[in-house]
């Protein structure tokens with residue numbers, strides 16, 4: 022194992038006087054708890070329990086994934102701003118109820134991505150960079166912000182608020198949190214007042230689950246405990262073993278293997294209980310299916326391998342079958358819902374033969390699913406079903422109806438607000454949303470489309486995301502950025518060496534001519550930053566205090582344990598510095614009304630922003646009321662589940678699950694709308710015979726911004742992979758490790774072939790994001806007109822063999838991960 026890190030063959034043990042911090046994984050929604058130990062380089066503790074900060078006996082072999090074994094990837098040596106060097110260990114916390122010491126390959130390698138000037142993280146952004154003569158050159162905050170503030174203010178004055186577009190994180194965890202989100206929202210909505218806002222992972226400013234909101238259901242209503250108590254878990258469009266790993270392994274798998282039976286009997290007495298069953302709706306046989314089968318036995322796992330984009334027809338058929346059997350929850354429908362008649366007229370009218378043809382799912386499989394979801398356990402006991410969905414549904418054929426159809430199924434069967442039930446997102450990132458309200462309309466503007474075509478927006482500020490590869494139709498987006506930002510480059514080149522005023526005027530002239538001024542705020546020099554005029558260095562997780570909630574609304578404090586590199590600052594601070602510059606410009610010209618819009622950014626600490634952000638969460642699922650950092654520090658990695666009801670004895674009192682005794686819900690009628698025009702076009706063109714599904718892999722996180730600096734991850738996936746069925750591989754004459762080109766009218770991309778029987782023939786699955794091949798070069802520009810949410814998961818392409826890069830072929834493993 023020692024070779025997986027940086028060749029370290031021994032890891033020092035934290036001494037008893039090591040500084041200790043608590044934090045939460047920076048990555049996924051699950052929010053596993055971690056302990057951090059920090060102590061001066063050159064000292065260390067001993068192997069006996071009384072000699073080390075873990076109070077662990079290291080003379081004995083420690084079991085892995087329990088929070089007492091420190092792997093090389095959990096240790097690093099960091100250098101602070103004053104030049105002092107420290108050992109730092111980031112260790113999963115066995116006392117955290119979320120992960121109980123467990124971790125995934127992503128979270129368990131956190132120490133490797135801490136900034137260290139002699140490690141692969143040495144390329145962190147350490148100073149602002151400003152475009153000068155064909156280069157991006159280091160400069161001071163004052164220089165960078167002065168130019169930025171002048172251009173933003175001039176554009177605002179000349180063209181109005183929509184001249185300033187933004188694409189920013191809105192989530193929790195690393196690169197997010199309540200603090201940073203509040204400052205961002207205050208800047209763009211209270212300060213600028215722009216509608217040209219978009220969220221890091223999509224082209225507009227919207228909810229991923231408008232339909233759930235319209236139904237009255239918050240996105241994260243249940244607790245992880247509910248996955249331990251459920252009779253049936255329904256996963257729709259989610260590969261949870263790889264994407265919500267520790268939720269799946271520590272809370273679902275124990276139920277599937279019968280390990281939570283005693284707990285079920287104790288907390289829900291007088292009711293028949295058995296090991297849990299699981300239904301997985303996914304066009305692909307994922308490793309989640311394989312792991313579930315291994316845990317529960319094949320007879321307790323139902324994989325509904327539907328055709329891409331046909332979820333609505335499937336879910337409505339299940340609702341219809343349940344209703345026809347009389348397994349629906351009439352009492353719940355009567356007391357807690359309205360608009361059932363509309364659902365009956367639409368969802369329950371789904372023609373079953375049509376659904377069988379569309380989805381490719383047999384009537385028998387549908388009936389089994391209906392039974393597992395809703396057939397009562399006894400004359401007096403309904404089944405407890407937990408309905409969970411993520412990107413296969415959210416980024417599916419039509420966002421609004423997709424989500425509505427699962428929400429309706431949950432309401433029909435009364436699976437909300439009771440132990441072992443619920444209907445919500447599994448989640449992607451952790452959450453930490455708190456903002457003044459968005460000034461735009463619904464459906465919101467497609468900001469990426471405006472960036473491509475040109476229009477209102479003249480300045481584009483991108484932070485904590487990499488849309489050059491991560492957004493839909495990304496090739497066209499990249500090409501537009503290159504074209505439009507070049508106009509500004511040329512203007513700046515022509516005004517090179519000129520006064521500030523001359524340069525500002527030059528930029529405005531270029532913006533007038535269709536140019537785009539691009540600001541990118543990140544921790545690394547990412548693809549999107551290549552086009553930027555201004556690159557701003559952010560502090561990352563661990564370099565500031567931040568707060569967020571996880572997928573069961575568990576709020577924790579992520580403590581600062583080290584300095585940010587160079588002059589990097591937390592995102593909230595960068596927003597504040599820019600706001601103050603703009604405020605000063607308006608004050609200088611006596612415009613007190615405009616100056617006032619940019620006031621109130623004079624926070625001194627992270628906690629001051631946290632307290633300000635409480636205003637933005639009032640009444641929402643994340644409402645944390647009067648909670649303070651000191652309270653959260655006391656609650657360590659277990660924190661409190663929001664909404665916080667009250668503060669008792671100096672500590673917040675939370676909510677395990679939502680809607681237990683309150684809440685009225687609305688059925689949202691939904692029927693299968695057919696494929697959008699862009700897809701129909703591709704479907705009717707023989708040059709693009711393959712459906713290209715896409716998504717995540719266990720080992721990588723998102724655009725791989727951290728993984729590029731973990732040699733053992735990027736060594737495993739040096740180029741993005743594409744899963745191809747053996748039969749298709751034979752037709753294409755490709756084998757494992759061959760390089761292929763995928764192409765369609767939107768763009769082209771290359772990938773490494775993995776031959777595996779995970780898809781049906783004619784369907785391939787590609788890793789969704791990799792800087793050496795963005796799957797989004799192939800996605801269409803289609804968005805759901807009701808929500809402006811893209812159909813990321815569905816596009817079509819042609820595939821041709823390029824050849825072989827022998828080194829890669831020989832070094833990589835192609836063992837399928839989806840076999841039981």
Ligand SMILES: Nc1nc2c(c(=O)[nH]1)N[C@H]1C(S)=C(S)[C@@H](COP(=O)(O)OP(=O)(O)OC[C@H]3O[C@@H](n4cnc5c(=O)[nH]c(N)nc54)[C@H](O)[C@@H]3O)O[C@H]1N2
Pocket residue numbers: 049050127257258259260261263264265302303304305307328329330331332411412413414417418448449450714715716717718719720721722723724814815
């Ligand atoms: N390892 C890892 N974990 C992550 C992330 C990561 O980058 N790496 N990212 C995090 C983030 S931000 C997010 S949003 C989540 C996403 O979490 P998930 O949604 O679980 O992950 P994906 O792989 O994007 O997509 C899930 C599944 O949708 C299926 N799918 C595709 N089309 C359809 C369809 O039409 N219908 C149905 N029912 N299914 C379909 C795909 O085959 C895929 O297996 O993961 C989070 N966790």
Ligand SMILES: Nc1nc2c(c(=O)[nH]1)N[C@H]1C(S)=C(S)[C@@H](COP(=O)(O)OP(=O)(O)OC[C@H]3O[C@@H](n4cnc5c(=O)[nH]c(N)nc54)[C@H](O)[C@@H]3O)O[C@H]1N2
Pocket residue numbers: 195196197221222223412416449484485486487488491492493542543544545547559560561562592715716722723724725726789790796797800813814
């Ligand atoms: N085809 C297809 N496309 C998709 C999806 C899909 O399933 N299929 N999924 C979509 C989804 S759900 C997601 S979440 C997106 C992911 O796409 P993005 O959101 O674009 O990708 P990330 O890698 O999460 O981007 C995070 C960036 O923030 C930087 N960063 C990290 N910490 C900090 C910080 O503290 N401050 C700042 N300022 N920056 C920081 C990182 O270096 C990185 O560049 O992709 C979306 N696109």
Ligand code: SF4
Pocket residue numbers: 046047048049050051052053120123124125126127128129265266267268
């Ligand atoms: S499951 Fe998610 S939160 Fe837990 S360690 Fe892995 S990436 Fe981090």
Ligand SMILES: [Mo]
Pocket residue numbers: 222449450
């Ligand atoms: Mo996401």
